[in-house]
Amino acid sequence: MTTQVIVLNGGSSAGKTGITRCLQAVLPHPWLTFGVDTLIQAMPASMRTSAAGIEFTPDGGVSVGSEFRTLEAAWIEGISTMARAGARVIVDEVFLGGAASQERWQKGLGDLHTLWVGVRCDSAVAAGREVARGDRVTGMAVSQADVVHRGVLYDLEVDTTHAEPMECARAIAAQVR
Amino acid sequence: MTTQVIVLNGGSSAGKTGITRCLQAVLPHPWLTFGVDTLIQAMPASMRTSAAGIEFTPDGGVSVGSEFRTLEAAWIEGISTMARAGARVIVDEVFLGGAASQERWQKGLGDLHTLWVGVRCDSAVAAGREVARGDRVTGMAVSQADVVHRGVLYDLEVDTTHAEPMECARAIAAQVR
């Protein structure tokens, strides 16, 4: 029952990407990492500002339209195929729709052995880190901190409020078979 | 016979990425773009400096090892699945192995309707643009300019030596069904 996919879900500035890089460093085999940011970068620039694509509002809100959903469905199938073809894959996600988002991935991943990890962070701490990073719309950390976990089921949860990315990565790695 | 995949192949600094962004802007539907750079970024940092992964030598050479090839094979299957699932995909590639690289993609893409595009650029001009970009190891442009096209078959070739990215994109878009 070798783990084939690790899905990390958490709000913006919760620290998922840092944990992911640490995981890639501590896991014994090479793992590929893909996230919703990879998908957004792959889309036409016009999709990042249209109602049918993905829109970032000045206060940190994010809304996703029908064309985004269509491409995302194909993306999930493709990532699942990579894992079935033997590539170990870490998915770095923001489940804006909570349980509904998880279902989309569960459906695509099917019977792949998947480790579901929740990455939590106190919203005030995440908001401070968002300012420290300086590359994000202010407000995303707070608006996403709780909503992305609604109804989502995990094998493991980590909390970056007081734990370093490397500590969280080691805790996750210990659950990878 | 709708085009499902566009593969752009050319050496470093030949201008593939610029053409890709213009293509995404002029094509009537949304297209996703993935390239070998997407795959390299998805790999662990350690793969970027090991003989089993991918190595960039100070003079612009690139060598690829067995672990890289294993992950690349899964990557190609995954991208092909995305196209089969309905996402239009532009692949931005550097066929370091010439015809052998094309075969790997042909095998993965199977019967998907694919437009094969060669992106050429005079090597001295590409070398100047490599300096102007400032973010690449100097020497890649020259060392890759010809070798990536050896034995590769195209539906269409564009040359960025004297043509703008947008002109090249329009020429390619005219061949997309």
Added chain:
Amino acid sequence: MTTQVIVLNGGSSAGKTGITRCLQAVLPHPWLTFGVDTLIQAMPASMRTSAAGIEFTPDGGVSVGSEFRTLEAAWIEGISTMARAGARVIVDEVFLGGAASQERWQKGLGDLHTLWVGVRCDSAVAAGREVARGDRVTGMAVSQADVVHRGVLYDLEVDTTHAEPMECARAIAAQVR
């Protein structure tokens, strides 16, 4: 009469930064490069979205407020001091105010031996390159192409519409004493 400062002025996507990197590569001594982008990055994030700072409108317009002007004046004095202290400096600028912008720099640079270079590009070509770059608000290239040159006096002008960055750099380097 050794040249101490080179000022490049041109609109967004005219190709100034590429020329600058080529200039640094072909000039026999090390030159430092600073631009208005260096200043903007040095400012608080809040200055990039406030009327007192600098605002980028969705259609490519840029407006600059009083606090920006105050910091810019100190910036110009500091850059001039670096040149007086012996550092050769290339300034990569966008004279949104045309002649008035040049006067601000002339006042700061004083008697430093300065080479004033205009970087022109056909606005349709620059607009295409803006799309190809993918990292700029669309519309800046067109809205700035002519206005930045109004009333500005140059020692030398280059046009990137048909010339490569390296060619332009060599033409400029030939005028550096």
Added chain:
Amino acid sequence: MTTQVIVLNGGSSAGKTGITRCLQAVLPHPWLTFGVDTLIQAMPASMRTSAAGIEFTPDGGVSVGSEFRTLEAAWIEGISTMARAGARVIVDEVFLGGAASQERWQKGLGDLHTLWVGVRCDSAVAAGREVARGDRVTGMAVSQADVVHRGVLYDLEVDTTHAEPMECARAIAAQVR
């Protein structure tokens, strides 16, 4: 006795840049931030790989040559001029030479009212964050953690081992007059 300059000194991955962005957000006036990274980016690419410039060794070492020192001296004078001209300036530095590096800045800043801040971080924690960031040569965090503080005198020290960037920024802001 208004504070005119804040100098933050600490090793790589100690968290200086994050603190700087938080400082810019919490301080009531706009402050400009410049660091040794700004200077390195301003230099020709060739200076980043030559013995006369700055060299980064694969194990995280950094060595600085004579041409780098010459340009740095002019840089320090220029930054000091900006502060004298009324711009509030935060300097984000890595004192590789410890006390000798501080002396270079003390000499340039002269009688400007300067707040000297040491940014410390446990070297094992900084090493983990270096992996999490993924954009630095591994080893710099450990090799710089202590050496940059040798003989340096501070008005205030913060430690990011257990404190968030925003907390550190608030502690520093409380000392700014």
